Amino acid sequence: MLQGIHHAAYRCRDAQETVAFYKQALDMDLLLAISEDRVPSTKEPDPYMHIFLDAGRGNVLAFFELPNSPAMGRDEATPAWVQHIAFQVADLDTLAQAKAKLEALGLDVVGPTNHAIFQSIYFHDPNGHRIELAANTVKPGDLERLREVAPAMMEEWGQTRRTVKQAAWLHEAEFSAS
Structure with a gap:
């Protein structure tokens, strides 16, 4: 039924x-901007500016400014x-x-952080939203291994609400070095 995120x-x-x-x-x-006096879905009076930005490959990031x-x-x-919000590079x-470009703009950037299947950096936009840029580093078989253990992880988490260990290999080297 779904074809992607609009x-x-x-x-x-x-x-x-x-x-x-x-x-x-x-x-x-900027792809487009829409401004209305009323919310189309609820008909509530609430003027807004709705902007749509091109995030690449048909992906769209939108924002609402709500002055009232x-x-x-x-x-x-x-x-x-x-x-x-995470974007792939x-x-x-x-x-x-x-990272160099963002730091040159005066932004505080955290990372890169190694997540085993990707590395990422983090920073904030002027609205306070945390942004992540991620570069895939997945090795053959890693995603299949993660998919295989996902149902058991969900089951155990649902019963215990405690950290489950089936995918601990993702960060074992990082945490054992600290």
Whole structure:
């Protein structure tokens, strides 16, 4: 039934600032903008600017600026590292180049972090959204191995709500070195 993600939408403080940031930092072009006085799905009166950015390969990242709503916040019950937008880059060289570019723009960049099947860097956009850039480093058989243990991991997690170990090999070398 599904053919892919049409777009993912987030809130922004300032649509113009958001368009400029994503163009400068990630070379994402503005595809279109929609502005209405009422929400089409609910008919609520709530003026907004809805922008759509080209995230590559037909992927679209969208934002809403809502001038009549209270100031943006975040779900304080969820750790800041959990909610993020992750974009794929071609390879580790591209990841390193992106990190250098982002740091030259004055952004704090965490990483690269080795996740065994990919490496990534993290930074924040002007709205406070955490952004991840990831370069795949998966080795033959790794994804199949992870898919194989996924059902058992879900079952054990559902029963215990404690860390399960079937995929611990992903970070074993990293944690044993610390």
